[in-house]
Amino acid sequence: VAILCLIMNSIPVSFGAVGTPTWFGLGQLGLSSQDLMTIGIKTAILHAVAALVIPVIALIFALSLAEVRKNLIFVYLSILSCVVPYLIFSRFDYEFPSIVGGTIGLAISVILARYRVGLAKDDKEPERAATGNSVRLPALIKATFPLWGTVLLLLATRIKQLGIKPLLVSAEPLWHASLGTLGDIAVSKSLVFSLSSIFGTTTAWKFQALYVPALIPFFAIAALTFVLFKAKGSVVDRTLRESATQMKKPIMALLSALVFVKLLMVGGDKASTLIIGQALADTFGQQWQYFASYLGALGAFFSGSNTVSNLTFGGIQLGIAQASSLNPTSILAYQSVGGAMGNMTCIHNIVAVCSVLGLSADEGFILKRTVFPMLAYGAIAAVTGALLLGYP
Numbered sequence: 001v002a003i004l005c006l007i008m009n010s011i012p013v014s015f016g017a018v019g020t021p022t023w024f025g026l027g028q029l030g031l032s033s034q035d036l037m038t039i040g041i042k043t044a045i046l047h048a049v050a051a052l053v054i055p056v057i058a059l060i061f062a063l064s065l066a067e068v069r070k071n072l073i074f075v076y077l078s079i080l081s082c083v084v085p086y087l088i089f090s091r092f093d094y095e096f097p098s099i100v101g102g103t104i105g106l107a108i109s110v111i112l113a114r115y116r117v118g119l120a121k122d123d124k125e126p127e128r129a130a131t132g133n134s135v136r137l138p139a140l141i142k143a144t145f146p147l148w149g150t151v152l153l154l155l156a157t158r159i160k161q162l163g164i165k166p167l168l169v170s171a172e173p174l175w176h177a178s179l180g181t182l183g184d185i186a187v188s189k190s191l192v193f194s195l196s197s198i199f200g201t202t203t204a205w206k207f208q209a210l211y212v213p214a215l216i217p218f219f220a221i222a223a224l225t226f227v228l229f230k231a232k233g234s235v236v237d238r239t240l241r242e243s244a245t246q247m248k249k250p251i252m253a254l255l256s257a258l259v260f261v262k263l264l265m266v267g268g269d270k271a272s273t274l275i276i277g278q279a280l281a282d283t284f285g286q287q288w289q290y291f292a293s294y295l296g297a298l299g300a301f302f303s304g305s306n307t308v309s310n311l312t313f314g315g316i317q318l319g320i321a322q323a324s325s326l327n328p329t330s331i332l333a334y335q336s337v338g339g340a341m342g343n344m345t346c347i348h349n350i351v352a353v354c355s356v357l358g359l360s361a362d363e364g365f366i367l368k369r370t371v372f373p374m375l376a377y378g379a380i381a382a383v384t385g386a387l388l389l390g391y392p
Helices: 002-008 013-023 033-050 056-060 065-070 070-091 095-113 126-133 135-145 143-160 165-169 214-228 235-263 272-289 294-301 307-325 328-344 345-356 363-389
Strands: 171-176 184-188 192-196 205-208
Touching: 002 056, 002 328, 002 345, 002 363, 013 095, 013 307, 033 070, 033 328, 033 363, 056 065, 056 070, 056 363, 065 070, 070 095, 070 272, 095 143, 135 143, 135 328, 143 165, 143 214, 171 307, 214 235, 235 307, 272 294, 272 307, 272 328, 272 363, 294 307, 294 328, 294 345, 294 363, 307 328, 345 363
Parallel strands: none
Antiparallel strands: 171 184, 184 192, 192 205
């Protein structure tokens, strides 16, 4: 089961955390919004094709091959119920393909399972149905509010046609002040914090507090959930404290990685990313397209994060693409896919799942088995890219 979970923690990852690996992990490269959209679409295509193979491999680790084969129709209907909306939504935004695809796929899969569509005959099913307790629809809707509430609010703030997004990112000034040589600070009516003319240069920074997913939808839905379930003060306090404790190390790791990435990009034509990229480009040339995903996987293996992998190696991948006359958006899509598939072999993830399941001294056993699906994933992505994405 641990191996199955690790292998499955790959296809949705590039769009996980509301697309953070894409819009933040690759957003530091100075790419246009259209470039990021193109990367998101290509990433979704590579993942979607891999999804036709990888979940079946994952199931074989937890079930017998004969059992998987008997229920293969249900397996593929469930896969498609996730992958089809995943692909469709990737054409409109790179923030919620996984959330929307997963939510729709979950609902459809439950219905398919309920009516045993594509499932092998189970002689014990009538016995379980007679002894099981049914859940009323209102209770189910209430229990799943954090899931569907997050999705609906996220969609409402991201779909341009609804007109909410401009209200959250408006730069209309509310207050501004000079910080001397440090720069000029300003706050807009939509709580967009910005710092311009940093140290007298053209360098600027801004933070869209209401548009970044932290406040809307996550904090908003969390607050509404406390109210909906009439949570006691002690429950709210414990939840906040435990969440803060869990976030300390990831935040420090992400900040450190961002500083590291920025240092790699310092130096103009002599930047470390360009030097490394040029060396790899000279070695592999046009063939780099077949190996690009494995560099992303290496980043995730060490860091435990698709976002950090994209931050670390995105600049190198871009440099290789430019030096080898390869399509930059395709190579960066490979990078994002690689960072996702690397979660299978990531030491952090393996230790975490072993801890949750109470397994001890099994990390090596698991790693030696997840590495093969990871290698297969990269091969599938390479072939898919060559056939569907086009080069250069």
